[in-house]
Amino acid sequence: RKEVEQDPGPFNVPEGATVAFNCTYSNSASQSFFWYRQDCRKEPKLLMSVYSSGNEDGRFTAQLNRASQYISLLIRDSKLSDSATYLCVVNGDAGNMLTFGGGTRLMVKP
Amino acid sequence: NAGVTQTPKFRILKIGQSMTLQCTQDMNHNYMYWYRQDPGMGLKLIYYSVGAGITDKGEVPNGYNVSRSTTEDFPLRLELAAPSQTSVYFCASRQGNGGYTFGSGTRLTVV
Numbered sequence: 001r002k003e004v005e006q007d008p009g010p011f012n013v014p015e016g017a018t019v020a021f022n023c024t025y026s027n028s029a030s031q032s033f034f035w036y037r038q039d040c041r042k043e044p045k046l047l048m049s050v051y052s053s054g055n056e057d058g059r060f061t062a063q064l065n066r067a068s069q070y071i072s073l074l075i076r077d078s079k080l081s082d083s084a085t086y087l088c089v090v091n092g093d094a095g096n097m098l099t100f101g102g103g104t105r106l107m108v109k110p
Numbered sequence: 111n112a113g114v115t116q117t118p119k120f121r122i123l124k125i126g127q128s129m130t131l132q133c134t135q136d137m138n139h140n141y142m143y144w145y146r147q148d149p150g151m152g153l154k155l156i157y158y159s160v161g162a163g164i165t166d167k168g169e170v171p172n173g174y175n176v177s178r179s180t181t182e183d184f185p186l187r188l189e190l191a192a193p194s195q196t197s198v199y200f201c202a203s204r205q206g207n208g209g210y211t212f213g214s215g216t217r218l219t220v221v
């Protein structure tokens with residue numbers, strides 16, 4: 001089993017739609033969780049950290065479910081500019097390293 | 111703050127040539143990392159460092175070397191370039207429990 005697993009997609013959604021991605025992780029001792037966004041041919045950029053109680057940043061909501069070992073990202077009112085690959089990131093066995101999922105590709109269409 | 115700076119942005123190498131990819135950060139982060147990303151694929155860890163003078167291998171270290179003489183700099187060395195090393199290389203840094211900050215990448219082609 002991969003340490004961090006994501007559905008690669010692509011998720012094709014119309015503008016204004018709500019879309020959700022899930023990500024599962026294998027290390028039950030993981031303490032740090034993040035969502036990154038990566039645009040084509042660019043570096044990954046931190047979208048948001050994921051906190052135990054869940055957190056929201058504008059149209060983006062992140063949730064953590066420790067019992068089932070998954071995190072989720074919900075995007076409301078999708079914009080064309082949301083088209084990107086979304087990377088789930090979890091700290092692995094070595095606390096100072098983060099493990100990246102393979103990414104979920106989102107394409108928002110007019 | 112400049113964050114994480116990588117140079118060069120692009121480079122074409124001939125098979126067998128060597129080069130150093132530069133990475134420097136001005137955030138006083140202890141942890142630094144080198145990843146490669148092949149087209150359409152995920153990030154693979156090459157080497158990492160938890161502080162000046164300390165380096166360790168990641169998932170795909172063969173063909174690469176690193177050094178960490180200062181907190182700021184973490185250069186990646188390719189000694190004998192091979193076509194399989196054609197990729198985009200990202201340097202990143204981290205402090206504490208925060209996320210990574212990435213540089214803008216170096217696109218390397220080996221012909």
